[in-house]
Each structure stands twice: as C-alpha cells, then as structure tokens.
Amino acid sequence: MTSLESSRRHLASDNWSGVHPEVIAALAAVNTGHLPSYGHDDYTESILDRLKSVFGKDTEIFFVFTGTGANVLGLQSLTRPYNSVICSETAHIHTSECGAVEKHSGCKLLTVASSDGKIDRDGIAAHLHDFGNDHSVQPSVVSISQATEYGTVYTRDEVQAIAAFAHDHGLKLHMDGARLANAAAHLGLSLRDVSGDAGVDVLSFGGTKNGLIAAEAVVFFDSELGRDFKYRRMQGMQLASKMRFIAAQFDALFTNDLWLRSATHANRLATLLGERLSAVPGFRVTQKIQANEVFAFVPREHIASLQDDCFFHVWDEAASEARFVTSFDTTENDVNSFAAAAGRIAAGMNQNG
Amino acid sequence: MTSLESSRRHLASDNWSGVHPEVIAALAAVNTGHLPSYGHDDYTESILDRLKSVFGKDTEIFFVFTGTGANVLGLQSLTRPYNSVICSETAHIHTSECGAVEKHSGCKLLTVASSDGKIDRDGIAAHLHDFGNDHSVQPSVVSISQATEYGTVYTRDEVQAIAAFAHDHGLKLHMDGARLANAAAHLGLSLRDVSGDAGVDVLSFGGTKNGLIAAEAVVFFDSELGRDFKYRRMQGMQLASKMRFIAAQFDALFTNDLWLRSATHANRLATLLGERLSAVPGFRVTQKIQANEVFAFVPREHIASLQDDCFFHVWDEAASEARFVTSFDTTENDVNSFAAAAGRIAAGMNQNG
Amino acid sequence: MTSLESSRRHLASDNWSGVHPEVIAALAAVNTGHLPSYGHDDYTESILDRLKSVFGKDTEIFFVFTGTGANVLGLQSLTRPYNSVICSETAHIHTSECGAVEKHSGCKLLTVASSDGKIDRDGIAAHLHDFGNDHSVQPSVVSISQATEYGTVYTRDEVQAIAAFAHDHGLKLHMDGARLANAAAHLGLSLRDVSGDAGVDVLSFGGTKNGLIAAEAVVFFDSELGRDFKYRRMQGMQLASKMRFIAAQFDALFTNDLWLRSATHANRLATLLGERLSAVPGFRVTQKIQANEVFAFVPREHIASLQDDCFFHVWDEAASEARFVTSFDTTENDVNSFAAAAGRIAAGMNQNG
C-alpha cells in the first residue's frame, strides 16, 4: 500500500489523520487479561470518573463510537417524535448525517440561516411559534456546534445567552462538540466552562477528530436527562462490548492534557495557514479562524493542481471556497509548503517550478 | 487499577477477553500519515478485496462497529416495516439487543421455540401463513445464528435446507455470524462454505468475539441487496470516519489465518472444559459442545464460590445452568484449574483446600 | 349492487354490520352550518364532557378513527422505544394490526400464552426480569383486551388484580376495549367500573364494533399521561378535521344508552346462538360465551355449505374451530335460521332440504 507507507499529511480533515501515538499505547496498555464487558469494569468506571471531574461530578457520561451516534442519541433523550430541533443550516446534524436525527428521533430539524455557522436568539426566535398547536411540531431543543462547522467559536457569553433564551422558552440546549477541544483551547477556558457551565444540557464531546480512533462521549449535565440513556445506547447500536478500549482512548486524551496539547497545536497551525494564505495574491480567507479550520477563496483554476500534492475539500463549488483542516499531527512545514505551493501557482509558476 | 494489572482470565464471555496482540500491532502499523476518511482509502479497499476473496468476489461487504449494528442494518436491507423476521427464541437479536431490530426496522420478530438454539423448517413453517393478509405482518427473512447462542453449530446441510425452504417461500436468509469462525472451525469448512455457499443471503460476520476490538462486517452475497447499504450505515450511526482502523483489524484477522487459529484454539478448550466438567460429580453438560461455549448444570450451592476466582454467567437461574465461554487467550491451565476447583468443591473441600 | 340491496345479515363480524340508524341520524343532525375544525368546536367539547361524566371528570379523552389508532397511540403515550408491552398471544395488537405497535412505538411485544384470550399475573410475571439490564427491553405496559378476542370477559376483580400487579412493578395497564361495551353489559357494571375504576391507566374505547362508522376514543384516567396526546394524534394521522362527525357518533352512542342496548342485544343473541349450536350433533362450543362472540367446533365437511348462506370465519383451520359474532342488528331469526341450517346439515339433509 503506497498510501500507508507514505508519511504525507493533507489538509482535508481532522479525520484523515491517524491517531495520536499515545492513544495506541493506551490501547496496548489495557490489553491485559479479562475484564467485564459492556462497561461494567472498574477501569471504564475510573475513566468515567475522571471525565466527571472534568465536566462536573453530577453529570452522567456515556461513551459511544461516533459523533453522529452521540448527537442522535443525545437528542433522542431530549425529544419526543412530535418535537423539533432548532439548529444552524450549516449544522452537521442537518447536512452530514444522512438524516439520522429524523430517522431515529422522528423529529423535524428547523434550520436557521447562518453565514459563519453560528446562530443567535433572533434566528432561534423565528421558530418559536405555534406552541400548543397540534398541527405544528413543538420545538424542544436548540442544537449548536462548538466549534462550528465553519471553524468559528461561540464565546462563553454567546452560549450563555442562547442557553438562557432556550431555557426561558422551555427548550433544552444541545451542543455538538465534535471540536469542543479546539473551541476551549481558542477561548482559553475549560471544557466545562464552555459547555455545562454556560448552560448546555447535553453535550456530544468529540474525541475522534482530536486524535482518537472512534470514541465520543455524551455528557448529561443534568443527570436526570441521562437516566435512560443506557437503553437508548444499546438499542442505538452504540454500546461497545470491549468498552475498556474506548475508555482507554479517553484515558490517553486526559493524560497530561493531550486534548489541550493537540487542540492548541491544531489551532495554531490553522491560524498560521490563514496568515500564509492571506498573503497569497488572489486567495482570501472567508471566515474567522478560531479553531482548526480555514475557509478561503481559492482561484478556481488553481484548485486541482494544489489538491494534487496536499488534498483539501472544496466547500462551496459556486463560490470556489475551500476548507482546510489542521490536526494534531500537522506540521509547520506542512503549512509552509502548502502556502509556498499556492504562492508559486498564484505567481504563474507551475507548482514544482 | 488492580483489574488491569491482573492477568487473570475468566470463562464469562469472549468479549471479556482483550484483543489479540496481532490486532494491536496492526493498528499501529496503519497509523501512518493521512488517508481519506470514511473508507475512501486504498487500504480499506484492499482489505475489503481480501474479504471478497474469502466470501466471493461478487459480494458487497461493509464494515461496522458492532454485532447489533451488523444485524440491524443487514435486516433493514431485507425488510420493509410491515415485514417480520423469523428467528429462534434464543436469538441474540431477540433476547439481547434491547429491541433494536423493532426500533430501527419497524418489523416484528416471530420466534421459534428451541432447546439447543437451532431452528428448522417445521418451526419456520409455523409462521408462514397469512401471506397477502394486510392485518398480518408479512414474513420476509429467516435469521439464524451460526454458531448459536448455545454454542451449537448448524451443519452445512442444515443451513442449506433452511435456505432452500426460505427461498422457496420468498424469504431471505440472514445469518448472525458473531461466532461464524468458531462454527467454520468446528465443521472444518471455509467461512464461505457455511454461509454464502450454503444459501445465506446476508451475513453478519463477527470479529469482536474472535479477538478484535470492535469490528464486524456485513456481507451481501447478492450484491444488489447491499446496493443502498452505505446510506443505511451512515444513517444507522455505524460509519467509522477513520475506517482504516477497522480495516486493519480484519487485516490482522486474515493474516496467517488468525481467525482460524483463534477459533480452533477456543473450540478445543471448550471441548476440554466440557470433558473436565463432565467428570466432576454433580456437574452435567447440557448442550453439545461444538464451538467455544459450554453449557452445564452446576450445583447451585457451588456457583458463588466458583465464580469468585473465575467468573462465568448463570444462564438459567431456575435450572442452575451456567454458560462458560472460551476465547483466543484461554489456556489449558485456565481450564484445568477451573475444573480442579470444581472437583474440589464437589468433593466437599473448600475451594482452596 | 346486489349486495347492498340485500338485507342479509351474517355472523362473520361486528364490523360486517352497518351502523345503527340512530348514528346516521346523529350525523345528519350535526350537519348544520360551519363549526371550528379539528375538535375546536363547542359541540365536540360537549360530547367529550359527556364522556368524562361516564369515565371520570379527571380523565383526558380523545377521539380517533380506528381501534388500531387508539391502541398504537395510547401505547405510545406509555412507552419509550426501548420498552416492551406485555400482552396475550391472542391480542389484536399482536395478531391483527400488521405490526403497527412495533412500527410506531419501536417497542417489542412480549406475549403470554392463553387458551381463552385472558392473561393473569403468572403469565405477566414471566416477562418481568432484567429490569435495569441494558441488553433487554424494559417492560412498561401490560395490555389486556376487554372483552378478549375469544369473547371472554375479565371480571372486575381480575382486572384489579392485574392492575395492582402491574403497578407494583412500575408498569401501566392498557385496555383494548374494542368490545368494552359488551364486557360491561355482561358484567352488569358501568364502563368506568370495568376500566378506570379497576385500575386501567389508558383505555381504547371502541365504538365501531358497536354500531358506529369509524369512531373510537382514547381515555387517559390519569390526565397527565395524555398531556401530549394531541400531538401524537395529529402526527399519528388520527385527527379528524371535521371532528363533529366523530363526536356525533358518540353523541348517539350515549343517547338513551344506545351503547348498552346494542351490547346487551348482541350478547344475548350470542348466548342464544351458543345454546342452539350446542344442541346440534357434532357441534361443540369451545369458549365461554360472555360477550358477543361464539367459538365452536364445526365439523369440517359442513363449513362451506353453512358459510354459503350466512358467512362466518374459520378461526383455527387445524382444529376446525369457527368464530361467530353477533351485533346490534342480529335478529333471533338470524340465529335460529342458522342453527336450523346447521341442524339439517348435521342430520345429513342438504341445507335447503
């Protein structure tokens, strides 16, 4: 497999990267003897306790495999089928999960237009009508992504404002935190500061995009909301039999603040990439760079040759807007090389010229 | 964590065991550079090709995380919500998946009484009525487990007979092969011999119970049946973003026939355990030992002290019937020690006497 | 249409009969001017109030179209998808609703064997295990049919015993009362006596089989349980826009105790039919006759010619057991004629001999 032998990194996605070496080591470390399955082992319990020390000791926390699993099952816990979930039109749950929320919860998603991935009270308010009208789905949850799918980050105040508004209207606040680590790193706040302490009721806490293999956690800040989650998780096909190997990934993630080291690193390189691309004639950064993503206008005629060496996704074909994502293993050299290639192409030279 | 430091093995379940060291090594080996996510990488493609060389080159094969995921999504591909699935009353999909099939497919499960986990044409036939009657669910699938939840194994002829009967009545045959490796090892046949070549339409091929972390495959022997599976997998929360790490586990499983080495080993020790327990006064093996499970009557008063050192599950409280499961890492010493302890207890000595 | 011009009645089902003339008159009577739709009219409100005076003023009552609709949506109000519903293996929800409960609620039905349609505490108790085990569906409702699908009737004590047992274990009691009127008439008790006052939590109260066109009510004896039913009804496609025409049918049903007159009449003729058939050599009544159904062994060779004039359903082909159902419009002459025909046939004469 040439592809495996190569050490080339790309800027396509934080799930194109492999996993952090400390995670592989953690898997090997827990591979000893027999342990009760399905999470009934002391080790898993101890890692859950460690997460509770992070998110709050009154939380209920559950491990699942995927971000979609975390989002769907978390939202299911907050809804009945006649409810609706209010989210950004750019939300992963709306655009990228193949209708999983609708299929599993029965709920309708009500979307709010957004140019930067964020939503606010006005956008949410537009969907707050027809309470009590049995012809209309009944809003019960607001879901926001932190960081957003555009790499932007809600401030703590912004989350608090949305939470207060949602709660005032009887709705819960769900946070898709697939990149929560990047958001917290950007804000210089703890994971709890930007989620539960800001009013989030249920959090999908992402590990996979931050260096794990396939490990996410659902955090209920009000433990009552998670009372029956274990049944939903099993029925929802998200219960690992050899749970210790999910727990071990989180063990690594919270050992010596790996989550923060990785997120800070990725964020820094995204910022660097943004600076470098801004300096290239004809390129234009289109979103604030606050996490580990860079959105930029790339002259259409340069895309294919640039992708050839270092792949990235075209986000908006019509606008010729591309998305670049950094991860724990992106290097300064990766960024500089790519920017240099962009510069050469922009200067009319061929890429290897 | 004492539990992790201990090297003690139990006879509780093949998912109490850890993972085969060759699997951890395989994960480390593929952890190089960036690769396209969601299975769009050459490496995953190559491993799927290797599985196709095992199951048939016209198959369609998909990786998922869990056996429940494989069963649910495979069955969904064969049903509409007004259909029913005929299975043994002992089937994992009926007893142990928290109603996942009903929730996700909408279908009713129709169960067949069974003393050894197996079902046959007569049992199936009893549910084949009311075709065309819109008040009645319409049977569309027979699902059998190979090996069964009682550790028994269908012969190839038995599978063929069920397949022919199902097909004659317009039904498809699904096989829950969480322990297919053990069944094939017992029969001395290839994985394909006992599944697709015997008439199975869709197979859940288990890896987790045979030494993987969390990796299963859904095999469509008629590729047309799997045409839209990729959407069901994503919507069903079973699509791994870093797919290479699922593929790598199967890479290990099919390297130097690890699947067969592990299954043969586990089967052999189950047989040994059966022999040893049969020799203990008051113990009685209650099912044929054909795979890696032993069911046995254990005098009620001995259970707790035996479990103390080496855990096993009581399967049928009322009958004082226990289940013992061996796995790739069970040793002869484990079996002999346990049998010796049973012998001592049966002889009225205390366990450490 | 010859069939319409004929005034022939059969013994096939109480839904083969037309509707009571007083019901047609009630429809005509409310067909005046415009009224708010979807039940927001004073007239519908007044009929609901009348039903509340029957079932209890703290009940919440909703009209729906069909018995299946009442059962499914009522059960949905008592369950989450990981729950199960315990019912008789003969229950309409299990045998005759094309898997509607599973499809809409996601729940598994757990059945209790029954020779007369009734279940009791022992049968229910057998399913009360694995509470808290996330691999197992969690029982949350017992559902009984009153009268049963075999025309038998639970005494008030029997209902109370089941209710107390269910409640003791944290389960709710649902009653499929498609023929509740017949049961109450048999017992000489009020509708409320045999449902809410006996411990039923949610009732499907049938009108259609007792002379209405298509009108059923869901009665929540604990109004809190019905708090969100209106959304489930709309989403469940059971909300009538011209609701007054459903209400009008119940108006007729409770005017001068039409429900009781019709049920008493039908019950009486079923008893008469049972007596007559018991007197025919070779015929044998197989179930207690307590409501408006007669189950009887009919010599196989006589079935076709008897059905020719007066249709009835063969219930159990293998046992040559037939089901006869009387309704509000069955006459003594219908019963006597049929019994006479049976007698002639049994005596070896041809039917018109």
Add this chain to the structure above:
Amino acid sequence: MTSLESSRRHLASDNWSGVHPEVIAALAAVNTGHLPSYGHDDYTESILDRLKSVFGKDTEIFFVFTGTGANVLGLQSLTRPYNSVICSETAHIHTSECGAVEKHSGCKLLTVASSDGKIDRDGIAAHLHDFGNDHSVQPSVVSISQATEYGTVYTRDEVQAIAAFAHDHGLKLHMDGARLANAAAHLGLSLRDVSGDAGVDVLSFGGTKNGLIAAEAVVFFDSELGRDFKYRRMQGMQLASKMRFIAAQFDALFTNDLWLRSATHANRLATLLGERLSAVPGFRVTQKIQANEVFAFVPREHIASLQDDCFFHVWDEAASEARFVTSFDTTENDVNSFAAAAGRIAAGMNQNG
C-alpha cells in the same frame, strides 16, 4: 348547542363546513345489511372501479381517512428512510402535519422558498446534489400541492415540466391534491389531466375539503408503486373496517359530478370575494385567486371586529395577511355580506352601522 342550531357560515376553512347533503344520503343508502369488512366487499370494489375510470384503469387506488394519512403513506411508498422529499416551504406536509412525514418515513423534507406556494425546476434543482454521497440524504421525491396552500394552481404545463425534471433525475412526483378538484375546475381539465397524465406518480386525492366527512384516496398511477400499500395502510392506522362508508362518500362525490359542481361553486365565490374585497379601501388581495382561497391584506385594526361575525384566519400576523376559504355551501350572500361589513368598517362606520 347554539353553535349547531345556527346556520351561520364562515370563511375560515373548507373543513369548517359540514358535509354535502348528498353525502349523508349516500351513507344512509349503503347502510343495509352486512358486507365484508376492510374493503373486501363488492360495493367498495365498484366505487374503486369508478375512480379507476376517472384516473386510469391501470391505477391502484386506496381509500384512507385523512389527507395527512394519504400524504404520509403515499410518500412512504416512494422512499426509504435515507431519502429526502423536496417540497415548497409552504407545503402542508411541512407546515401542518406535526412532522408526520419525518416520523413515519424517517425522511428529511427539503424545502424550496416560494411566494405563491408553487415551486419550479430551479428551486428543486438546488437540492439535487450529493447523489451517491452517504453523508447526505438522497432525494427521491418531489411533492407539490395542487391547488397550493395559497390557492394558486399549477398549469398542466407546469406540472409536466416538474414531472419531467423529477423523472430525469430519478425522482418521483407526488401531488398533495387535497384541493385537486378546485384546481381541475379552475383549469377546465379533468382530474386525470392535471395529475397522472401530467406526470404525477402518486396522488393524494382529497375529498374532505370538498364536502366529504373524512375520506381521501391515494392514487398510484404506476400500479407497481402501490403493490404493498395495503400493508402500509393497515400498519399506518388508515384502514377502515366498515369501508363501504368511505366508498359511499366517493360514490356521492362522483355522482352527477358533485366534485365538480362543488369545486366550481367554491371557486366562483372565492373569485367574487376577491373582487369585492379589492374594492374595499385599504384591503388588498395578495395572491392570484385560482381555487377557493383568497389571501388579502386586511388592516390590522379591522380584523377582530370582522372575525366576530364571520371567522377567518390570519395567515401572516406580521404582514396582517388573512386567508379566506370558500366551500360548497358558501353563498353569494355570505360573500356580499362580508364584503359589505368590510366596506362599512373601512368607511369608519361600526360594523352594524
């Protein structure tokens, strides 16, 4: 009941009206003797045949109770849970059915902005992307309303253009024809001309809003698409046991073209109302009047007093836009009286001045 005794008519909705007297008569006419239930009677068969002579003899037609039932089950027949349905943002299935499509089919609705209720190829085309991408729901149906929720009517050419476009992209065309009669009457075309012959694959054909009690039909122009509809109808709680009383309503509807007489009448009065309101200072008709609905700006301060005598719904609170609906029983006097009241109020006189 004052409300029942009153003969007052309103302009609130065509489901505030009662039912056409010919329909009540038809119900009485079929109320003779016993007939096979669930539609297995010759009479129902004969009415279905009559509808087939209207819509095409190769169609498959099924009766259901409600428009939501028709839409949901019709769409279910055209979709798998990972599909999406493209419709106007004003579509009844999106705004007024409490999320029924999502709950029952699992599908996501993708909406097209519309100022008059209609959509066109460009709006649809914007959702036709990501075919084959397993992260994205896969569009499989376009659903249009004829007449639309704004009382506008697609021309036959417009329907054909949408149908051709949908079919070219592998999608089916569903038509919500709750007011198809009004659309056909407006266009001077047959019901079939504006549906199946224009390319519609599945039609919800409305009866309730055109003078029936609760009776709709699902018409499959390609009978193969309706092959398994009978199971979906039963499981979907839309199967009437006393089916002849649904059939009888359609019997009346197609006797002496009642459907056309009623629709033409309602359309004519809507046009008259539009003319009258346009003449009132300060009032302004906001949508083309092509069926039986009038949308008009009504000065906010006049709304309450006008509603007092003749109720109508405010459609858009912010824009002070009201909706007026005529029906089979609306009279010229109703329209003139209302317009006169509006004129008096606009002239500054009190309403009874």
